[in-house]
Amino acid sequence: MPQDHANRVPLILCVDIEPDERDIRTDRDAAGPWQATDDCLALIAALRKDRRERRAEPVLVNWFWRADPQIQETFGRADFAVTRFLGRIQHEGDPADEHGNHPHAWRWSDARRVWFNDFADADWIAHCIRLSHETLVGVLPRRPTAVRFGDRFTSAAAVRQVVALGYTFDLTPEPGHRRIPMFDREPLTTGALPDYRKTPTHPYFPSPEDPTRAARSGSGPLRTIPVTTYPHRWLTRRYPFVRSRVATLNLADPPADIQAILEDARKRRTRPIVAVMRTGDFDRHRGPIQANLLTLFARDGIRFATPHTFEDP
Numbered sequence: 339m340p341q342d343h344a345n346r347v348p349l350i351l352c353v354d355i356e357p358d359e360r361d362i363r364t365d366r367d368a369a370g371p372w373q374a375t376d377d378c379l380a381l382i383a384a385l386r387k388d389r390r391e392r393r394a395e396p397v398l399v400n401w402f403w404r405a406d407p408q409i410q411e412t413f414g415r416a417d418f419a420v421t422r423f424l425g426r427i428q429h430e431g432d433p434a435d436e437h438g439n440h441p442h443a444w445r446w447s448d449a450r451r452v453w454f455n456d457f458a459d460a461d462w463i464a465h466c467i468r469l470s471h472e473t474l475v476g477v478l479p480r481r482p483t484a485v486r487f488g489d490r491f492t493s494a495a496a497v498r499q500v501v502a503l504g505y506t507f508d509l510t511p512e513p514g515h516r517r518i519p520m521f522d523r524e525p526l527t528t529g530a531l532p533d534y535r536k537t538p539t540h541p542y543f544p545s546p547e548d549p550t551r552a553a554r555s556g557s558g559p560l561r562t563i564p565v566t567t568y569p570h571r572w573l574t575r576r577y578p579f580v581r582s583r584v585a586t587l588n589l590a591d592p593p594a595d596i597q598a599i600l601e602d603a604r605k606r607r608t609r610p611i612v613a614v615m616r617t618g619d620f621d622r623h624r625g626p627i628q629a630n631l632l633t634l635f636a637r638d639g640i641r642f643a644t645p646h647t648f649e650d651p
């Protein structure tokens with residue numbers, strides 16, 4: 339192990355393995371589009387191989403699997419993605435890679451023939467978590483212990499449920515984001531995305547009443563590792579591109595934005611850095627994802643970690 343190991347910033351790279359479209363409207367009965375993932379996995383495998391050859395240390399990636407009702411109904415079986423991609427990932431990857439659960443709350447409306455996020459129905463959310471968890475337990479190499487809820491949704495009940503199922507890490511929250519009542523502009527959407535303005539930017543034990551906040555006790559069965567964000571800053575002031583939104587370290591975003599977030603994280607000594615991406619974005623956002631992954635895999639000051647290894651000395 340190189341001596342500078344402890345000085346380098348742990349990076350938890352979360353790759354959500356997802357279909358090309360978020361909202362699969364075209365033909366519900368066909369084996370819908372899941373094309374972009376293959377090229378995306380090939381790129382990650384090549385970059386990882388290259389980095390391994392340069393450095394004598396593990397290069398770990400965190401895979402988050404979809405196995406929820408939208409996957410089951412669209413692709414015929416909830417374990418569609420795992421069946422199609424896990425063998426390849428295990429062959430190209432590291433045995434210590436993290437394999438986690440990424441349940442979305444999409445629900446099909448027969449009347450409107452659309453998918454919508456049913457965030458307000460606690461029974462539906464519980465069903466999504468249960469189906470994806472039970473499916474993944476049956477097919478993953480290890481029982482999953484890390485979760486990332488889809489679309490940064492969370493609730494006290496959802497976190498209670500994953501704790502009861504044995505999860506010990508939640509990598510959902512994106513600190514700084516405001517409550518969003520009508521996410522994805524679909525009129526059938528119910529509920530809202532949580533208010534993350536009081537969410538810590540470092541790992542914390544969530545309050546049992548509100549998982550967007552830290553527990554007073556400072557302990558608990560599950561630890562939240564928030565995604566790295568860049569809160570309330572000007573990303574660019576050049577008219578007409580004036581933007582002051584909270585930015586998430588999502589690798590589909592322009593490389594200049596990603597550089598700004600990484601620079602801010604360096605100044606604020608954010609540990610670990612948590613980056614996210616979805617494989618389904620690789621067709622539409624190939625340029626930025628490629629450039630951002632290249633930057634990260636070439637970087638010397640970081641080490642690729644999982645929730646289980648980011649604190650290793």
Ligand SMILES: [Zn+2]
Pocket residue numbers: 354356440442488489616
């Ligand atoms: Zn997702």
